[in-house]
Amino acid sequence: MKRIRRPLYSQILVWLLVNLLILGLLGFAFLSAQFRLGMDWMLSGEPGERLSALGDKVSYELSRLPEPEWDAWLNELAQAHGVTLALFSGEAQQLHGPNVPVPEAVKPKLVDRRPPQERPPRPMQRRPADAPAKPRFILRAGDPAYYWAGVQLDLISAQTKRSQTLVIRSSGLAAGGLLLDPWPWVWMLAAAVVVSVVIWLPFVHRLTRFIQRLNGVAGRIAEGRFHERLEPGSTRPDELGELSVSIHAMADQLGDYVSQQKRITADVAHELCSPIARMQMAIGVLGQRSTSDQAPYLEKLDRELQHMARLVEEVLVFSKAETLPEREKPESFELGDLLKQVIAREAAEATVNLSVPLIQLHTLRQALDRALGNILRNAVRYAPGSAIDITAEQDATYLTLTLAIEDRGPGVPEVALTRLFEPFYRPESARNRNTGGSGLGLAIAKRCIVACGGGIDASLRAGGGLRIRINLPS
Secondary structure, eight states: OOOOOOOHHHHHHHHHHHHHHHHHHHHHHHHHHHHTOOGGGGGGSHHHHHHHHHHHHHHHHHHTSOGGGHHHHHHHHHHHHTOEEEEEOTBSOEEESSOOOOOTTTHHHHBOOSOOOOSOOOOOOOOOTTSOOOOEEEEEETTTTEEEEEEEEEEEOTTTOSEEEEEEEESSTTGGGTSOOHHHHHHHHHHHHHHHHHHHHHHHHHHHHHHHHHHHHHHHHHTTOTTOOOOTTOOOSSHHHHHHHHHHHHHHHHHHHHHHHHHHHHHHHHHHHHHHHHHHHHHHHHHHHOOTTTHHHHHHHHHHHHHHHHHHHHHHHHHHGGGHHHHOOOEEEEHHHHHHHHHHHHOTTSOEEEEOOOOEEEEOHHHHHHHHHHHHHHHHHHSTTSOEEEEEEEOTTSOEEEEEEEOOSOOOOGGGGGGTTSTTOOOGGGOSTTTOOOSOHHHHHHHHHHHTTOEEEEEEOTTSSEEEEEEEEO
């Protein structure tokens, strides 16, 4: 199962939001525990102001209506906001509104303990701004639980001579907008998130940008470009900076190790050339003096020496392939002409379908010639008698050339595709003297293509066979 890629950017921002949420909840829980805060703390803010304003409005409107019409007016207001409204006397007895079972926790809030007021109901006058707030409450109670809110009105019951209390029952704290407008809270939360993101974004951007650059350098080092480094002055004075220094040191050691191996390989191959040449000369002399019985043995020995000579030559070519940019100069040439020359040399007797538009290149001609020759030689060797297709196309910006060479042979196991360009690697099906080479042909081709500034990869052809794709700057 393929794992979903989660960029570091998104992970840090998500954890930032989770952190803000947890801090907010912990802070609220701490304050509630320390100061024993119930829901009454809300009365000092917007919900309390809205509750007082609602009480003033209800007092004013009901004072203008005959008492028999109070129920209809309360029901209309309740339906508009999706809540239940009722009026209670100072003895916690319901006077108006639909029948509302009051929880025991709410009843004490409804009792008016002040002495009776000897005055009849009258239209409410505008209260001074500095007048004390009417008694109010907000709590959550009952089973099922509801939010209960109440405020004393400027309405005096004619029977009890006490103030009446407006009770609101709601399933939500906002009470349809009567107690709380959620949008300021939403905007406050959004502002907190935006401010946090703005504060964190530069830090996260610098962090991820450095990691991306470091990852790119590490990837190019993994491709064998051990000279790759971060830009001067771009290191950091922290653990990531130390990681970049370690990667640079590792690249230096790997480069030295690989260079030493290449040098040893080239020296050994060079030293083998002279003994092999002397043995071939000796066999030639012996062949002139051999009898008919000895001739087959000498011919077999000569074939073995020729195979060894080719192997040594390929090792020398492989060891020198990386220095091609230093030993060759880029040339301008037409791709089709080069392909025709390579086909005539390496696949003259094979059926090659060439479909290449007029494309002008400026690169290392000899390096590309050797790479194409090795690829075609492999196609002829492992897919004898089958047609070979060669196609080329440029992208829309004419900056990249894609060259594909396909055969209709048996192909290779899919697990071998990623190792085809490794030195001395040969799939099991190629491990014989008649068809199998040295295992350096495609490795040399890759080094030549890299020297030209391009890339190469292999895939299985639909219907059977192998497809080699070359990308070159055009």
